[in-house]
Amino acid sequence: MDIGNFCSDKKPAAVNWIEGRGKSVVCEAIIKGDVVRKVLKTTVESLVELNMLKNLTGSAMAGALGGFNAHASNIVTAVYIATGQDPAQNVESSHCITMMEAVNDGKDLHISVTMPSIEVGTVGGGTQLASQSACLNLLGVKGASKESAGANSRMLAAVVAGAVLAGELSLMSALAAGQLVKSHMKYNRSNKDVSKASS
Numbered sequence: 119m120d121i122g123n124f125c126s127d128k129k130p131a132a133v134n135w136i137e138g139r140g141k142s143v144v145c146e147a148i149i150k151g152d153v154v155r156k157v158l159k160t161t162v163e164s165l166v167e168l169n170m171l172k173n174l175t176g177s178a179m180a181g182a183l184g185g186f187n188a189h190a191s192n193i194v195t196a197v198y199i200a201t202g203q204d205p206a207q208n209v210e211s212s213h214c215i216t217m218m219e220a221v222n223d224g225k226d227l228h229i230s231v232t233m234p235s236i237e238v239g240t241v242g243g244g245t246q247l248a249s250q251s252a253c254l255n256l257l258g259v260k261g262a263s264k265e266s267a268g269a270n271s272r273m274l275a276a277v278v279a280g281a282v283l284a285g286e287l288s289l290m291s292a293l294a295a296g297q298l299v300k301s302h303m304k305y306n307r308s309n310k311d312v313s314k315a316s317s
Contacts (some may be wrong), residue, residue, distance in 0.1 A: 124212065134210045135183035135184040141275035145283045146230035154227055159292035162220050162227045167296045169218040184213030186232070188293075193285040195235075197274045197278050200253045202244030211278070216286045231283045238278065240270040 122129075126134055133139075174232050177186045191212035198205045214233045221228045240259050244250050254260035257277055263269035292298040 128209050129207045130183045130185075130209055130213075132183060134235040135213050136234075138212055139235035141191050141272060143236055143279040144230060144232045144277070145226065145279035147226040147283060147287075148221060149229060149287065151222075151225040151227070152289075158287070158295070159297065160291050160294040162224065164294040165227055165229075165290055166218050166220055168290055169216060172290075172293070173216050184210075184215075184234075186215040186284050187212075187282075188216065189215075189287045190214035190231070190233070190282045190286070194278060195284045197281055200250065200272065201257070202236070202247050202250030202254070203238055204243070210235045211237050212280060216290075217291075224270050229283060230286055231279055231286060233282065236269075236275040236278050238271050238274045240274055313314045 119269070124133065125139065149158075151162055154160060158165075171279060173186050173188055191208055194212045195205055195208045198208055200212070211233070213235050214231050217228075217232070218224070218228045219228050239245065241262050242256055243280065244262070245254055255273070257274065259274045259277075261270065261271040289298070
C-alpha cells in the first residue's frame, strides 16, 4: 500500500514532531548539585542558562524542526548502528527537545529529553547480524518478547532516550565548563602530525 509520503519516513516533518511516529519517549533525571559541581565541573545555573540560549533560543532562531537539543542525532545513530536499526531513520528519530531547570531550591538539576518519534525494532533486518544481535542480547531486548508484544522494542526506545539524555548532559557540561574546545585542541591532530603519519 502506498502511504503517499505523509508519514515523512526518513525526512524531518512537523507531523512526526507533533503526532509522533514509532515510539514516543520522555526520559528525565535529577542530577544532584554535588555531582554537577564535582563530576561535571560546572554549575546548575550555568547548565540551565546554556540550555536556554543554545538548545532552545539558538534552535528557534535557526528555524529548527524537532532539533531543540545539543546532539541527539549522534547518540541515536550510534545506538542504531550498534543494534541493527536503519540508520537513515535517525532523521525523525532524532527529533528531541532537551529541557533543564533548577529544582530543590536551585540546588539540583532536572534534565529531560522528549523524543516523539523513535523508530526501532528488535526483529528482522540488521538485528540479525552477529554483532548487532549480540548487542541487542546484551541489552536484553533481542527478538520478540514472549511476555508482551512490542515490549522489547519499547525498551530499546527507552534505551535510546536514556543514552540521548546522558549525551546531552555530557556535551552541555563540557560546553558550560569550557572543556570542549580545550579537549579538541589537546587531542586533535594537526596537519603536521597527519603528514608525518602518512610518510
